[in-house]
Amino acid sequence: MVVRELDADRVFAALADATRRDIVTRVLQREASVTALARCYEMSFAAVQKHVAVLERARLVTKERRGREQLVRGDVATVRAAAHLLQRLELLWSGRVERMHELLAEEAEGRPEGPS
Template identity: 40%
Template sequence: MSSDQLSVIFAALADPTRRAILAHLAKGEASVTELAKPFEMSLPAISKHLKVLERAGLITQSRKAQWRPCQIEAQPLKDAADWIEQYRQFWEESFDRLDDYLHELQTQEKQNEQ
């Protein structure tokens, strides 16, 4: 995956409306009208959000007669999660050092009380 595509994915995920749309689609396909219901915005505004998600590869839209169902695409989310996973070791080590430091402070505090 190119870093440019990863940037597009993260930019799409940066918006809370788009994240809410993805959460809805994680439960199954939905029409644009169904996706718009929880939001106080026009159908064209929702369509713009869907286009951003589609460009990022996070959703696909198909056509079934008059209905345009949207489906979530898992691979780009996995790509973003894999990229984030690279930094888990850093955070775990940082938390371990913080935990060690807190234990040291608690030990010193107990010694000072005695």
């Protein structure tokens, strides 16, 4: 299995838009044609196509032509990679906050800071 590098900037920029987040949610549940997706939104077919193209460039969805339709499905691997990145950042931040609490507690107790 080839592990792809997550293009976090592209993924999170794509997910910054509510319509694109909704599209990803829909196609992770069930593949859908671009035509079917366009019916869900009060915008033109072309606008929905552009949203799908942004999601495709971010690797959040894949498109497959089947006859006259373009079927869109969510890319679970990219979503998992983004979630993993966020979890790592959360652990890093939580560790720093915990260390800050420890330092404040030591200072309040009058203990010297850091190793002796």
